[in-house]
Amino acid sequence: STSEAFSKKTRPVDTMNRIGGWTNGSVEVIDIKGVRIGEGRPKLIAPTTSKTEADLIATVKKFADMPALNVIEVRIDYLGKIDPKDYARITRDAYAAAGDKVVLVTLRNGTDGGPFIADDEWYGCVYEAVLTEGRADIVDLELFRDRAMIDRLVKLARKQGVKVIISDHEFNFTPDEDEIIRRLMLEEQAGADILKIAVMAHSPEDALAVMSATAKMRHYHSARPMLTMAMGRAGVLTRITGEGFGSDMTFASVGGKASAPGQIPAEDCLRVLETLHKAMNP
Numbered sequence: 708s709t710s711e712a713f714s715k716k717t718r719p720v721d722t723m724n725r726i727g728g729w730t731n732g733s734v735e736v737i738d739i740k741g742v743r744i745g746e747g748r749p750k751l752i753a754p755t756t757s758k759t760e761a762d763l764i765a766t767v768k769k770f771a772d773m774p775a776l777n778v779i780e781v782r783i784d785y786l787g788k789i790d791p792k793d794y795a796r797i798t799r800d801a802y803a804a805a806g807d808k809v810v811l812v813t814l815r816n817g818t819d820g821g822p823f824i825a826d827d828e829w830y831g832c833v834y835e836a837v838l839t840e841g842r843a844d845i846v847d848l849e850l851f852r853d854r855a856m857i858d859r860l861v862k863l864a865r866k867q868g869v870k871v872i873i874s875d876h877e878f879n880f881t882p883d884e885d886e887i888i889r890r891l892m893l894e895e896q897a898g899a900d901i902l903k904i905a906v907m908a909h910s911p912e913d914a915l916a917v918m919s920a921t922a923k924m925r926h927y928h929s930a931r932p933m934l935t936m937a938m939g940r941a942g943v944l945t946r947i948t949g950e951g952f953g954s955d956m957t958f959a960s961v962g963g964k965a966s967a968p969g970q971i972p973a974e975d976c977l978r979v980l981e982t983l984h985k986a987m988n989p
């Protein structure tokens with residue numbers, strides 16, 4: 708193993724170099740409406756899967772009344788391909804319906820789990836409309852998009868006081884640990900306030916790769932809050948172990964309506980998160 712005196716380079720992972728006790732590396736906590744992302748137990752996000760405007764608003768109202776939830780992800784892509792200005796208007800109504808919950812607005816591409824392909828130009832127009840005429844506390848922007856467009860949206864979000872998740876998804880497989888770390892670091896370089904990756908796990912080793920990459924990010928590479936998970940049956944464990952490994956938020960389902968495979972029902976998920984939180988903070 709190496710010693711603490713080992714210069715300031717990225718160090719090999721060993722127990723000698725770890726910060727004492729169970730403490731992870733420091734996190735720059737993000738406080739939105741009193742929800743402190745990066746502190747305490749992972750915060751629970753419930754995604755909408757509504758295909759109509761009326762159902763979306765009713766769903767957001769229902770989520771707003773659920774004490775288990777901290778964040779509502781308004782998945783505007785499920786509404787189908789509509790005018791960017793209509794998305795913006797709907798996010799305003801959804802925001803008003805969300806009460807004191809934090810609102811995350813996401814347009815997910817067809818390659819990454821969304822219902823249709825959104826090309827870069829149109830994607831840029833949608834988020835520009837949402838950020839100027841709509842309403843959100845956080846937006847989710849995809850990493851592997853036209854860089855100039857993403858830069859523009861990150862700057863616009865900053866100007867509007869909206870936080871940015873930069874995300875990446877692999878729906879077929881889990882990249883190896885180094886590649887997961889590389890992508891999370893690219894997200895930080897692109898200006899993300901919160902770093903996110905969701906990958907499909909097919910084995911316990913896949914889930915371990917996600918958790919290990921997350922822990923190494925927190926120990927050695929980044930102080931930004933993170934949102935990492937593996938999808939599917941083999942990935943379920945990654946959705947509850949965030950407090951130990953460094954994932955600060957987690958997606959859970961409500962009423963059996965999941966936006967990705969492996970999401971745990973919100974109340975069940977909260978019970979596990981609170982049990983782990985108590986045991987880790989005696």
Ligand SMILES: O=C1C[C@@](O)(C(=O)O)C[C@@H](O)[C@@H]1O
Nearest residue numbers: 754813905936938958966967
């Ligand atoms: O990208 C993500 C993560 C997710 O795919 C999951 O695995 O929980 C769920 C989506 O709603 C969200 O936008």
